[in-house]
Amino acid sequence: MDLASLLLTWYDQNGRSLPWRGSRDPYIIWVSEIIFQQTRIEQGTGYFLRFADRFPTLDSLAGGEEDEVLRLWQGLGYYSRARNLLFTARYIHEHLGGKFPEDFDSMKKLKGIGDYTASCIASICFRQTHAAVDGNVYRVLSRLFADSMSIDTQAGKLHFKKLAQQLISRDRPGDFNEALMDLGATVCKPRSPSCSICPVNSWCQANEKKIQMKFPVKAPTREKSGSVINYLLINAENHIVINKRSGKGIWKGLYELPMIPGELAPVDLAAECLELYGLKVNSLTEIRRVKHLLTHTELDIRFYSAQTNAVNNRTDNNLLSVPIGKIEQYPFAKPLVDFLSSLQEK
DNA sequence: AAGGCGGGGAA
């Protein structure tokens, strides 16, 4: 039996049972693939179910508001996925008659859809033989062939794409793609692969030489530093001040408390605050009696600091005053969700 | 070609 047949036989008996499996609706498959970019199944499944429940069709999504879409995405990360999803739904609705394109190259032209996602939709929904190569597939293939080509270079990606393209089943391209991914996720795992139960272990050159952990080959990883964010909780007359980020950096389009990045002494923080938001502060002890730029006269400002991973962008000055009771309808990034709920507990 | 973009869970 050839490799594809072995994988498909294994998949039929051992494939994961997931909510979007079995659907051939390109919209549903599209949504699931976007959600699961760089996202584990366990983390994203709840998001998928809520999203598909609220926006069951492409037209319903096209009619949705960006804030609501982002709120459904809240906490998931990589928020550009959500913005692109909405943008492309509206684009298809308006310019393609609401019909998802069936042509692979047309799909790839859509914002947020790359080679992998187009391959998934084309193979699963339209039975086209396009190999979907994700992180799982790189690992499985590099081990199967003890292939030292680096997976994080242009040439390496193309190399494994061609390899997968040679192996893919012509009869069941979608199932083949999912089989390879399931194998990578449940058997050919990064740390401790379960080679003894692998359906293709007799084909695997890495297994034969017991060098599974040498694959996949990647370039050295880069350093990543954390940073401090100082959030300003400005509370006046049952309203809270929030800021909508509209720049180019992280958390674009999401709301946040006004913030000042960097590890700063309180007095410097007050000075920064003054400069950034035009708040009049004579001294740190006077901070509670500040006159502010909104319509309120009495303010209660507190500083909070939070440690995050790799945040390096400054907030935009785009302040809103919203009733505290309505704060939950705005989409926040995960650090703010945690922060606000920690305030709730006090 | 390289870097940015989130957040979580496993080891």
Next chain:
DNA sequence: TTCCCAGCCTT
């Protein structure tokens, strides 16, 4: 702590 996950876009 580090790694890496159903990747894609911008520069």
